[in-house]
Amino acid sequence: MLLLLAVSACALRAPPRHAISMSAGTPIRRRQLGTSDLVVSDVCLGTMTWGKQNTLEEGVQQLDCAFDEYGLNFLDTAEMYPVPTEAETQGKTDETIGAWLKKRGRRDDVVLASKICGASERITWVRGDGRGTRVTEADIVEGVEGSLRRLGTDYIDLLQIHWPDRYVPLFGSGTYDASQEREAVPFVEQLQALKKLVDQGKVRHIGVSNETPYGVCRFIQEHERDASLPRICSIQNSYSLLVRSDFESGLTETCAQTDVGLLAYSPLAGGILSGKYSGSKAPAGARLNLFPGFMDRYSQSLAKEAVVEYERVAAAYDVTPAQLALKWCYSRPHVASTIIGATSMDQLRENIDAFFLDDLPEGCLDAVADVYSRYRDPSKTS
Template sequence: MQQMALSAFVTTPSSSYSNNLPRLTACRSQRWHARRLRSQVRAQAQQELQYKKLGDSDLLISEITLGTMTFGEQNTEKEAHDMLSYSFDQGINILDTAEMYPVPTKKETQGRTDLYIGRWMQSKPRDKVILATKVSGYSERSTYLRDNAEVVRVDAANIKESVEKSLSRLSTDYIDLLQIHWPDRYVPIFGEFSYNSTKWRPSVPFEDQLKAFQELIDEGKVRYIGVSNETSYGVMEFVQAAKLQGLPKIVSIQNSYSLIVRCRFEVDLVEVCHPNNCNVGLLAYSPLGGGVLSGKYLDANSAGAKRSRLNLFPGYMERYNASLAKEATDEYVKLAKKHGLTPVRLALGFVRGRPFTASTIIGATTMDQLKENIDAFTSAPRPLPPQVLDDIEILFKKYKDPRLN
C-alpha cells in the first residue's frame, strides 16, 4: 500500500499572538485560545491514514492496528465482522489477535476470536491483510492451550503447536507477524512494576526461541517475529542472539503505552528500539489506558461505565482503577476540554504523535467507539499543538505513571 504523506496541523503558539491582546484578562485569553483551536480543528480536512514500515521488515502498516481481544466475549461474530470490514474500509491494514483471546481468558472461549477473524478473512484478499498474532509466554494456568502440557513455555514444541492451531483457526497458511505475548522468563508485567529477584527462574534460551521461529519462517508459515510485554534486557538479548547466530531478528515490540503508562518505555526502551540502534517498532497497546482515558469511568453510574469491561469483569485491569489514576484521568479530561479536544482525541493523538510509535492498537466494543477512535487519527490535530503538549508534560511531571499507585 502506498504511503500517504499528510500535512502537519499547524497552530500559532500563544506567545506569538498574546502581545496583540493587551486588554484580555488571562481567563478571557485562555477562552479565546480554546475557541481559536476548536475552529482550526473543525476547519481541518478529513485526512487519510499514514503508513509506516515496521522495524526493518518490509511490512508497511497503517498507523492504526485493530485490536480484537473483545471478539467472542463482549462482541458477537456479526459485530466483529462489521468492525473488521469498517476498519479496513478506512485504510487499516493490520489486525492483532492472540491464541488466548478473547479476554478475560478462559478455556470455554479460548480461540473464539481467531475463528471470527478466520471466517471474515475467507472473503478478503489475503495479501491485503497484515495478520499479527501471539504465542503465549510462560504459564502454569493456561495449560488448556496445549494438548498435553503441565506448563506453557516458549520452546520449539509449544511454538510449533501454537502456530499450527492458530493457522487452522484463522483459515490461513501464514502469519505475517508472530509475537511472543509475554516472556518465557520472569518479568514484572500486568500491574507489577518492580523486578522481584526472588522470582527469577530458568528460562528457554533466547537462541533456542529464535531457532524455533526460524524453522517456521523457513516453512513459510511465519514472515516476521516480534515480542510483547518485553524489557530492554529482553530486546537486546534477542537482537544480539540473532546477530551472532544468523537467526531471525525481532522487528516489533507490543507494549502498553499511554498518557498514564509512559515510564517503562520512555526510560530506556525508546533508546534500545531507536531506528539507529535495534530498529524495533512499537505497537502501542492500551493507548486509552483500558478505556479510562475516554473519561467514561469518571461517572461510575453512567451507562457507558456500567457496560464497560472494568465493571463487567471485577478485578480486570485493576491497575487502571487506582485512585491516583482516576485523579490523573480527570486532569487529562479537563486538559482536553481546555484545548477544544475530546479526551479520546487527546489520548490517541498523544500516542500517535510519539516518534517511536509504529502503530497504535485500538479496540472497541461498539461501532460508535470504533469510529471515534479512528476519527482521532483522521480528523484531530496532527501533531497535537505545542501548547497541548506542554500542558501534558506538566501533568506528567505531577502524576508520572499513576496506575502504579
C-alpha cells in the first residue's frame, strides 16, 4: 500500500532524466548469440523507419552514431522494410544500409541481420511475379538475392523468417484457433532451402521471428534429425512491458533449453511506452498518428491504462517512461539483444543511453511486477 501511495504521489510531476553512469568510451557489452559464432552488442539498431519516416541521409547518420560513438555492431533490417510496407517504398531501408556500408568500407565488423517474408496473400509486390509471399525455396532464394543486391554485400550474417509460413495468431490477434490451420511449407523443406544459401556462403546463420514454442522446437528437431541442416540460433519476437506473457509463459523455457537467443523487438511497444502519446496531444509526427490503424492493438483501453501505471512507476523512481521500459528489457536475463529504433537523433541517444543506467532498484521491479499482475495482456485484441 505504501508503495502504491508513493507511486501515485509522484505521478503528476515531470520525470527528470536519470543520470547516465556511462564513462567516456565505455562500449556496449557483447555476447554470443545462441549456438552461433556471432558476437553481438546487447543493443541492436532497428531500421524499419528508414525510407518512410527517415531519409537515407538520416539513416546513415543514425548508423554512424550507433556504431562509431556507442560501439554497436549489430543492425536488423528486412526485405519488406520500411513499414508500414507498400510497393512504393519496399526495399528503401536496405538501400540506406547499403549506402552506409559502401561509405564505411568495412563489412567484417558489422553483424547484419535481415528477414524474409512469411506467408502473405496481401503483400504482392515483394516477389517479381506479383504473387503473395511464402517460405518456399523459390521465395527464400529470391528474397535473399534481392536483399543482397540492395545491401551491396555478398552475405547476410543472420537470416530470419519474418513470420511463419503456417498459421499462427500474430501481432496481438488472440489465441490459437485450430480451425484456421492451412497448408504450409514443411519445416524440413524450409531448412533445406536455407541450407543451400548457407552452403553458398550467402547466409551465415539462421533464425526465426514471431514464432511460438512449437515452431522453435520443430526447427530444432529437424536439425537434430539431420545435423547437416542449419540450426536456428535466434528468435526475434515482440517483448516489452506490454507484451511479455506470450514469451514468458513458454518461450523463455524453450529458448533456454535449446540455446536460442531472444532478439527483443518493439521494447517501447510502438512508442507508446515512451510517454509521447500521454496527455491531450501527441506529436504530429509520431508513428501511430502518421499511420492510422498501424499497431492499433496498443490503442486498446487496457493498454492505455497500463501505460499510465508504468508512467507512475517511472516518475516514482526518477526515470523517464522510455528509460524504465528500455532498462527493464535490457536487463532481462533471457534477452540476448534488444532492438531499438528511432526517428530522431535525440530519440536514438536516449534509447541507447538507457542501457547505461544504473540497475533498476528492487522496489522499482516490485512496482513493475505489481502493474503486470493487473495488466497481464493489455494489448491482446481478443
